[in-house]
Amino acid sequence: MIDIGTGDGFFVSECARQNPRKFYIGIDANTQPLEKISEKIHRKPSKGGLPNVLFLQAAVEDLPPELDGVADEVHVHFPWGSLLGAVATGNEGVLRNLRRICSADALLEILIGFDPVRDVSELKRLEIPSLSLDYIDSFLAPRYVNAGFAIIERGVLPQSEWVKVQTSWARRLKGRAGRSLTYIIGRATDKSHSKASAPI
Ligand SMILES: C[S@@+](CC[C@H](N)C(=O)[O-])C[C@H]1O[C@@H](n2cnc3c(N)ncnc32)[C@H](O)[C@@H]1O
Numbered sequence: 001m002i003d004i005g006t007g008d009g010f011f012v013s014e015c016a017r018q019n020p021r022k023f024y025i026g027i028d029a030n031t032q033p034l035e036k037i038s039e040k041i042h043r044k045p046s047k048g049g050l051p052n053v054l055f056l057q058a059a060v061e062d063l064p065p066e067l068d069g070v071a072d073e074v075h076v077h078f079p080w081g082s083l084l085g086a087v088a089t090g091n092e093g094v095l096r097n098l099r100r101i102c103s104a105d106a107l108l109e110i111l112i113g114f115d116p117v118r119d120v121s122e123l124k125r126l127e128i129p130s131l132s133l134d135y136i137d138s139f140l141a142p143r144y145v146n147a148g149f150a151i152i153e154r155g156v157l158p159q160s161e162w163v164k165v166q167t168s169w170a171r172r173l174k175g176r177a178g179r180s181l182t183y184i185i186g187r188a189t190d191k192s193h194s195k196a197s198a199p200i
Contacts, residue, residue: 001025002071002101004060005083008033009053011075011167013041016053023052025067029059029083060086060094067101074098076110078169085126087184088112090143099148099188108149108186111157111165115179131182140184149186157181 003012006026016024028034034055043049058064060083076087076098086094087110098108112131114123129135133154141151157165162174162181173179 001073001075002027002067003075003077004098005029005076005079006034006055007078008168009037009055011077012053012055013037013050014166016050020052024054025071026053026055027058027060027063028055029057031055031057060097063097063101069101069103071101072103072106074102074106074108076108077165077167078111078113078173080122081126084112084122085128088126088128088131088140090140090147092143092147095144095147095149102148102188104188104190106188108184108188110184110186111167111170112182112184113169113173113179114182115176117178136182136184144184144186145189148189150189151184152187153183153185155183157183 001012001015001022002025003009004027006012006028009026012024012026016022026034031038038055040048041050041053041055045051056064076083079087083094085091102108114131116123133156136151136154144151157180159175162170165181170181
């Protein structure tokens with residue numbers, strides 16, 4: 001499982017503790033919040049070590065080729081900045097990067113928490129017009145399809161369901177009035193539609 005924009009790595013380390021037979025990779029462009037946890041995972045398992053975890057510094061725009069095809073699940077939780085802009089506007093290069101690290105039939109889970117009033121200037125800066133279900137269906141879905149993902153589910157999680165989301169930002173934002181959590185679940189398809197379709 002690969003978690004992009006992993007932040008402090010809490011989601012990855014909790015999942016890894018609960019599923020010792022699965023391998024987890026947390027990726028973030030910023031390593032500062034990962035300093036403690038990326039030292040801790042190398043301890044003995046009895047002292048909190050997690051041999052089934054790896055943390056990597058990388059931007060989603062530039063994922064290492066060694067990750068190609070390795071993930072059965074890719075998660076993007078509470079993205080901000082360029083990561084948010086990319087998944088919420090269907091940036092072709094970034095979606096193709098996410099597809100490239102997926103195995104056949106892999107699942108992609110994106111959770112976006114936003115407040116249409118407080119985040120208005122950031123949404124404007126990132127050129128995100130809306131995150132309505134209609135926008136997802138009519139604008140984003142075809143872009144995801146082009147990059148090799150079929151959107152199989154999307155919706156808005158009620159506040160009561162936030163407790164099930166095991167990330168630091170879910171805990172931080174939980175209960176804040178006005179903030180909604182939009183989810184998009186995609187499945188990797190075996191075809192992505194390349195722009196360059198020149199005959200051989
Ligand atoms: C709000 S935090 C969410 C952290 C974690 N997923 C959580 O739910 O607690 C957003 C994270 O996305 C990362 N990020 C933003 N743009 C990125 C990019 N282009 N590539 C990789 N990570 C990025 C930031 O460094 C930050 O750690």
